[in-house]
Amino acid sequence: MPRSPRPVPSWALLLRLLALLRPPGLGEACSCAPAHPQQHVCHSALAIRAKISSEKVVPASADPADPQKMIRYEIKQIKMFKGFEKVNDIQYIYTPFDSSLCGVKLEANSQKQYLLTGQILSDGKVFVHLCNYIEPWENLSFLQRESLNHHYHLNCGCQITTCHMAPCALSAPNQCLWTDWLLERKLYGYQAQHYVCMKHVDGTCSWYQGRLPLRKEFVDIIQP
Numbered sequence: 001m002p003r004s005p006r007p008v009p010s011w012a013l014l015l016r017l018l019a020l021l022r023p024p025g026l027g028e029a030c031s032c033a034p035a036h037p038q039q040h041v042c043h044s045a046l047a048i049r050a051k052i053s054s055e056k057v058v059p060a061s062a063d064p065a066d067p068q069k070m071i072r073y074e075i076k077q078i079k080m081f082k083g084f085e086k087v088n089d090i091q092y093i094y095t096p097f098d099s100s101l102c103g104v105k106l107e108a109n110s111q112k113q114y115l116l117t118g119q120i121l122s123d124g125k126v127f128v129h130l131c132n133y134i135e136p137w138e139n140l141s142f143l144q145r146e147s148l149n150h151h152y153h154l155n156c157g158c159q160i161t162t163c164h165m166a167p168c169a170l171s172a173p174n175q176c177l178w179t180d181w182l183l184e185r186k187l188y189g190y191q192a193q194h195y196v197c198m199k200h201v202d203g204t205c206s207w208y209q210g211r212l213p214l215r216k217e218f219v220d221i222i223q224p
Contacts, residue, residue: 030102032131034162034187036178037144038197040133042156044117046083046126047148048090049137050075052108057097069097073106078113081148086120093118093126102129113137115148141193143209151196151208158197158205173204 041047053074060068073093080090093116096103106114115135118128128134137145159172163179170177176197180189191207198208 030100030130032102034181035133036160036162036197037133037188037192038147038152038155038158039160040117041082041148041152044082044132045086045120046090047081047115047117048083049078049081049113050090050093050116051078051113052106052110055106055108058094060096070094071097071103073108075116082117082153083120087124087126090126093128095128102131104128104130104132104134106134115140135188143194143196147196151198155197155199155205158199160197174199176205176207 035043053076055074056072058070058072060066060070071094073095075090075093077090099105113136115133115137116128117132117134118126119132121127157174159175160178161168161170161175163177163182165182168177168179168182178191180187180191184190195207195209197205199205
């Protein structure tokens, strides 16, 4: 069974950790490891569908000497897919003000709805950043929306491995090869939008797309 995400100690500490993890020489850049949407949901403490009502810049801590700022987004939660055991209705989410610390810019006072994944801090505040999976709801495929309710959560025991160049090989029976970057030169391509890495009764995992067969190029890519 995958372990439940642990609460992050505090947002001020988290901001300092993000600053320390910033790659040398990339002072204005946010760098994130690639992850399939299923991985994002499995590794996040919560996943919700919401609209952004307003935004406000707030201090990152109670320390007046701390120069760090956060953006506090007031949201209207539409549906929660994950995080029931940690929080109920969420009124605010927080993100770094500095884009180099992976702060997220969201549209407030609009009709746009978002899928938001993120962490829950020890004080109950919800923290999001660019390394989370944050997408306009309208951009999600039908399978992605349905998988938020069922398939993603039930298959967190599977491992999804990014394939950067052919040939790629599986190193464990519970792995699925993610080939969007290799085939389409983008992360969230056809495979991310239309496939779930699903676990079988024998412990193995493979890509699943409802009743449709696996696209031939996904199979060919693992051949030496």
